[in-house]
Amino acid sequence: MVLQRFVRGLLFLSFSLLILIPNAPLKAAGGIAVPSQEWSFSGVFGTFDRGELQRGFQVYKEVCAGCHSLNYISFRNLADLGFNDEEIKVIAKEYEVEDGPNNDGEMFTRSAIPSDTWPAPYPNDNAARSGNNGALPPDLSLMVDARVGGADYLYALLSGYHDAPEGQEVADGMYYNAYYPGHQIAMPSPLSDDGVEYSDGTAATINQQARDVSAFLAWATEPNMEQRKRMGVMVLIFLTAMTGLFYVSKRKIWADVH
Amino acid sequence: MSEPKFNNSLIRWIDHRLPIFTFMHHEMHEYPTPKNLNYWWNFGSLAGIVLVIMIMSGIVLAMHYTAHVDHAFQSVERIMRDVNYGWLVRYIHANGASFFFIVVYIHIFRGLYYGSYKAPRELLWMLGVVILILMMATAFMGYVLPWGQMSFWGATVITNLFSAIPLVGESIVTLLWGGFSVDNPTLNRFYALHYLLPFVIVGVVVLHIVALHRFGSNNPLGIDVRGNQDTISFHPYYTVKDAFGLGVFLILLSAVVFFLPNSMGHPDNYIPANPMVTPAHIVPEWYFLPFYAILRAIPDKLFGVLAMFAAIGVLFILPWLDRSPVRSATFRPIYKVMFWVFLFDCVALTWLGAKPAEGIYVILSRLFTAYYFFHFLILLPALSIFETPRSLPKSIGKPVLGGGGAAMAAAPAAPRERS
Numbered sequence: 001m002v003l004q005r006f007v008r009g010l011l012f013l014s015f016s017l018l019i020l021i022p023n024a025p026l027k028a029a030g031g032i033a034v035p036s037q038e039w040s041f042s043g044v045f046g047t048f049d050r051g052e053l054q055r056g057f058q059v060y061k062e063v064c065a066g067c068h069s070l071n072y073i074s075f076r077n078l079a080d081l082g083f084n085d086e087e088i089k090v091i092a093k094e095y096e097v098e099d100g101p102n103n104d105g106e107m108f109t110r111s112a113i114p115s116d117t118w119p120a121p122y123p124n125d126n127a128a129r130s131g132n133n134g135a136l137p138p139d140l141s142l143m144v145d146a147r148v149g150g151a152d153y154l155y156a157l158l159s160g161y162h163d164a165p166e167g168q169e170v171a172d173g174m175y176y177n178a179y180y181p182g183h184q185i186a187m188p189s190p191l192s193d194d195g196v197e198y199s200d201g202t203a204a205t206i207n208q209q210a211r212d213v214s215a216f217l218a219w220a221t222e223p224n225m226e227q228r229k230r231m232g233v234m235v236l237i238f239l240t241a242m243t244g245l246f247y248v249s250k251r252k253i254w255a256d257v258h
Numbered sequence: 259m260s261e262p263k264f265n266n267s268l269i270r271w272i273d274h275r276l277p278i279f280t281f282m283h284h285e286m287h288e289y290p291t292p293k294n295l296n297y298w299w300n301f302g303s304l305a306g307i308v309l310v311i312m313i314m315s316g317i318v319l320a321m322h323y324t325a326h327v328d329h330a331f332q333s334v335e336r337i338m339r340d341v342n343y344g345w346l347v348r349y350i351h352a353n354g355a356s357f358f359f360i361v362v363y364i365h366i367f368r369g370l371y372y373g374s375y376k377a378p379r380e381l382l383w384m385l386g387v388v389i390l391i392l393m394m395a396t397a398f399m400g401y402v403l404p405w406g407q408m409s410f411w412g413a414t415v416i417t418n419l420f421s422a423i424p425l426v427g428e429s430i431v432t433l434l435w436g437g438f439s440v441d442n443p444t445l446n447r448f449y450a451l452h453y454l455l456p457f458v459i460v461g462v463v464v465l466h467i468v469a470l471h472r473f474g475s476n477n478p479l480g481i482d483v484r485g486n487q488d489t490i491s492f493h494p495y496y497t498v499k500d501a502f503g504l505g506v507f508l509i510l511l512s513a514v515v516f517f518l519p520n521s522m523g524h525p526d527n528y529i530p531a532n533p534m535v536t537p538a539h540i541v542p543e544w545y546f547l548p549f550y551a552i553l554r555a556i557p558d559k560l561f562g563v564l565a566m567f568a569a570i571g572v573l574f575i576l577p578w579l580d581r582s583p584v585r586s587a588t589f590r591p592i593y594k595v596m597f598w599v600f601l602f603d604c605v606a607l608t609w610l611g612a613k614p615a616e617g618i619y620v621i622l623s624r625l626f627t628a629y630y631f632f633h634f635l636i637l638l639p640a641l642s643i644f645e646t647p648r649s650l651p652k653s654i655g656k657p658v659l660g661g662g663g664a665a666m667a668a669a670p671a672a673p674r675e676r677s
Binding site: 044072077138141142145146147148181221222223224228229231232233235236239240242243246247249250253254257 | 495
């Protein structure tokens with residue numbers, strides 16, 4: 001039965017490959033390897049680092065929000081980042097949103113309140129394209145789940161602006177990026193050293209900002225992640241105990257069969 | 259088979275007029291089951307439980323979902339973020355679909371290995387193939403509902419396949435779309451059908467179980483049950499065994515739901531559908547990949563579509579392709595090896611379905627597709643003639659000693675008596 005053992009080995013190998021391939025997000029779109037980073041939120045017990053999220057929020061607010069919407073996040077969600085109700089109200093007040101119609105049938109603007117979603121920088125996609133040389137800045141609410149490589153990819157992209165290597169043509173209005181599929185991206189390098197001033201004293205290097213905003217977008221993609229993992233640990237403990245009881249019962253009940 | 263005695267007088271009163279308790283006692287408690295079933299036999303009842311999990315989580319999702327191209331994506335995100343435990347229900351439903359196919363594929367390969375499709379269980383097997391087809395239709399339409407990029411483009415590619423049918427193809431596609439492109443009417447009808455089909459599946463599952471209980475389960479030896487010494491009652495023996503299997507299954511499902519919830523999905527489906535932007539690679543869900551590989555292996559569109567449907571259709575006539583009187587591969591030395599080769603072929607096709615249709619992958623897809631049909635259409639009929647099976651044990655109860663007596667061995671494979 002050498003043949004059979006060989007076939008089984010082959011089968012086992014191919015199954016393992018099938019399982020391993022999707023779990024190796026090292027190759028993003030375009031086949032470019034993305035280096036993996038250490039994140040506080042990865043792993044079974046991973047949680048978000050509130051300081052990192054608040055810094056990332058500041059980068060989004062002061063840099064990204066100029067072009068990119070964050071449609072699925074409301075001001076009230078900022079409570080997850082460690083802001084209290086008063087702080088959230090103050091942040092919301094900085095923004096004007098359109099509301100209405102009022103009793104006269106007129107639309108009006110008012111200060112934002114915590115239940116409002118984050119105001120988009122452009123009224124529609126055409127306005128966004130028109131303001132960005134024809135390119136559409138995507139909504140950032142789901143970026144980490146919507147890109148192969150997730151937060152690793154976002155970090156690599158934001159810190160991956162270099163001069164184009166010899167022989168690489170870069171079209172007009174495009175910028176060279178080491179990690180963007182095709183290496184030509186319409187977004188100019190958004191981050192610069194000390195482009196923001198962190199209130200906690202962290203040095204605002206490009207890499208630091210890229211890291212913080214990637215973590216912030218990981219939170220924005222899945223604000224319930226901590227709850228999910230916490231519950232998962234408890235569910236697995238419960239199920240393991242339950243399955244153990246079933247196994248013991250099975251052994252006992254079947255003891256007289258064989 | 260004895261009449262069950264119920265102690266509760268109300269139950270006796272009801273059962274006398276509506277013998278539902280007697281029915282349940284016979285079919286779920288007393289139901290004689292071969293005592294040598296191994297853990298591969300867990301996957302049938304497990305599939306039934308997963309179906310219930312899918313329907314329950316699906317109904318909750320339907321309460322919050324909006325079937326409109328302008329709101330579908332947003333409503334799913336609303337479920338993920340603002341509905342209490344909506345993320346949990348959606349992750350259970352999305353990953354549950356993948357696990358449903360894992361369970362059902364194992365169930366099918368168990369049937370292939372132990373010859374469970376052979377007489378007198380041909381209709382049982384064919385009903386199972388009907389369930390598989392209904393599951394595929396349901397899963398495909400369910401994947402369209404979030405209205406992400408893969409939803410939209412998957413729907414476009416798959417519905418376009420029907421245009422290959424001569425004469426009526428274009429009309430069928432228009433009917434599926436409810437218009438002239440994948441749009442809001444498509445989403446609406448897919449949602450209606452996605453809600454309907456699971457209940458059709460429940461109906462066919464009932465028939466599947468009725469057919470199963472006619473002759474009872476096949477078993478690893480593949481020989482008929484000779485009498486009471488070969489069987490044990492379903493409860494408590496197999497209920498507790500199935501409960502243990504369910505526990506292991508739930509651990510695996512939970513591990514994915516809670517810690518890798520998006521590992522079996524495609525990142526592009528977190529991008530809202532955009533008819534103006536085609537994704538670089540349109541890949542169906544993993545459970546369709548072997549059939550997708552077969553589709554792409556054939557250069558002609560019509561014959562590609564035919565081959566893809568034939569790959570499932572051939573399962574319907576399997577009981578008549580494999581004429582070997584021996585069921586279990588344990589006693590079929592050549593088939594046993596060819597079973598593993600065939601399983602490898604299916605895994606290879608799954609892998610190839612995820613690869614771009616270019617270069618070496620096309621050649622490999624064609625080879626493995628050819629082998630897929632060779633296995634069913636040539637190898638199995640030929641093996642029925644040329645293979646010499648090993649000698650079968652006399653009975654399940656005493657497989658080694660070969661006891662049981664001449665009278666028992668000569669007993670015909672009668673359907674189990676009903677009382």
